[in-house]
Amino acid sequence: MILVAGGTGRLGSLVVRRLARSRLHVRVLTRDVTRAQHLSDVAEVVVGDVRDRLSLDHAMRGVTTVVSAVQGLAGPGNVTPTSVDHEGNMHLVDAAAAAGADVVLLSVVGAAASHPMEIFRAKYAAEQHLRASTAKWTIVRATAFLELWAEVLGKGIVFGRGDNPINFVSVHDVAAVVELAVVDRNLRGQIIDVGGPDNLTFNQLAAELQQVTGRSRQVRHIPRWLLRAISPLARRPAAALVMDTIDLTFEASPTAVPELRLTDTLTALRMATSAR
Numbered sequence: 001m002i003l004v005a006g007g008t009g010r011l012g013s014l015v016v017r018r019l020a021r022s023r024l025h026v027r028v029l030t031r032d033v034t035r036a037q038h039l040s041d042v043a044e045v046v047v048g049d050v051r052d053r054l055s056l057d058h059a060m061r062g063v064t065t066v067v068s069a070v071q072g073l074a075g076p077g078n079v080t081p082t083s084v085d086h087e088g089n090m091h092l093v094d095a096a097a098a099a100g101a102d103v104v105l106l107s108v109v110g111a112a113a114s115h116p117m118e119i120f121r122a123k124y125a126a127e128q129h130l131r132a133s134t135a136k137w138t139i140v141r142a143t144a145f146l147e148l149w150a151e152v153l154g155k156g157i158v159f160g161r162g163d164n165p166i167n168f169v170s171v172h173d174v175a176a177v178v179e180l181a182v183v184d185r186n187l188r189g190q191i192i193d194v195g196g197p198d199n200l201t202f203n204q205l206a207a208e209l210q211q212v213t214g215r216s217r218q219v220r221h222i223p224r225w226l227l228r229a230i231s232p233l234a235r236r237p238a239a240a241l242v243m244d245t246i247d248l249t250f251e252a253s254p255t256a257v258p259e260l261r262l263t264d265t266l267t268a269l270r271m272a273t274s275a276r
């Protein structure tokens with residue numbers, strides 16, 4: 001049995017379907033069963049909250065591998081990177097170790113203790129906890145999901161100047177790597193970086209999106225001074241400000257998954273916009 005925490009999310013839902021297609025038994029951990037309705041034909045659903053260690057024991061019955069695709073940067077339920085990505089993942093790792101299960105942890109390319117973004121620090125702390133635990137582990141570090149940002153840009157909004165190159169990867173490619181990390185136990189003890197083929201600025205990505213949709217729309221920039229002013233009040237503008245200013249590029253190189261064929265940006269955008 002594979003437990004997918006975050007199985008209701010953008011990446012997690014794809015991972016659940018891929019694992020089920022490979023005839024594996026899958027259980028989705030969610031705080032709210034109604035969010036897992038679209039997966040009820042392929043997976044068991046269990047209620048739990050990674051911030052509540054005791055709620056995880058029940059979910060762990062018969063589990064051989066836990067996938068953590070949770071995130072607390074945004075979303076319902078007063079989540080934070082510290083409470084979900086750091087402490088929640090620690091609870092999940094401890095529960096998995098107690099049950100003798102392996103862990104595949106979703107992290108971010110560039111995760112580091114001194115990173116300016118809270119979520120990068122939280123992921124790094126979770127990685128360290130996992131590596132020190134008795135659980136066997138694989139860490140999958142991904143760059144920014146193209147489909148998420150295409151959705152934001154589809155609303156005609158660019159945070160900041162939008163001229164900082166960023167690596168975007170298709171969430172479908174990340175799901176393929178996660179599936180491999182679950183089934184191939186030779187990947188235990190490895191950190192796999194997965195990024196897309198292009199480093200693009202938000203302005204370039206907005207132009208490519210307009211090319212795909214055939215709709216030209218005036219893009220509104222939320223200026224840096226405004227992001228800076230509201231940063232102390234909200235996590236998202238603070239993250240957007242950092243994304244507009246620091247190096248988030250990535251050069252794809254042969255990884256632990258040499259057979260992975262990366263989806264090019266235009267194809268990923270076409271798939272994302274036709275699926276909406």
Ligand SMILES: NC(=O)c1ccc[n+]([C@@H]2O[C@H](COP(=O)([O-])OP(=O)(O)OC[C@H]3O[C@@H](n4cnc5c(N)ncnc54)[C@H](OP(=O)(O)O)[C@@H]3O)[C@@H](O)[C@H]2O)c1
Pocket residue numbers: 005006007008009010011012029030031032035036048049050051068069070071072074075079084088106107108109141142143144145146148
């Ligand atoms: N988005 C990106 O650009 C990006 C880039 C690199 C890495 N990642 C990582 O990839 C993973 C998937 O990201 P995503 O964008 O697909 O996520 P998402 O769509 O925002 O989904 C977030 C998931 O986290 C779960 N979750 C949040 N708080 C929880 C809690 N307290 N207890 C249990 N579950 C909780 C939610 O489950 P319920 O609401 O059903 O409880 C949901 O399934 C995350 O680990 C993320 O950090 C994302």
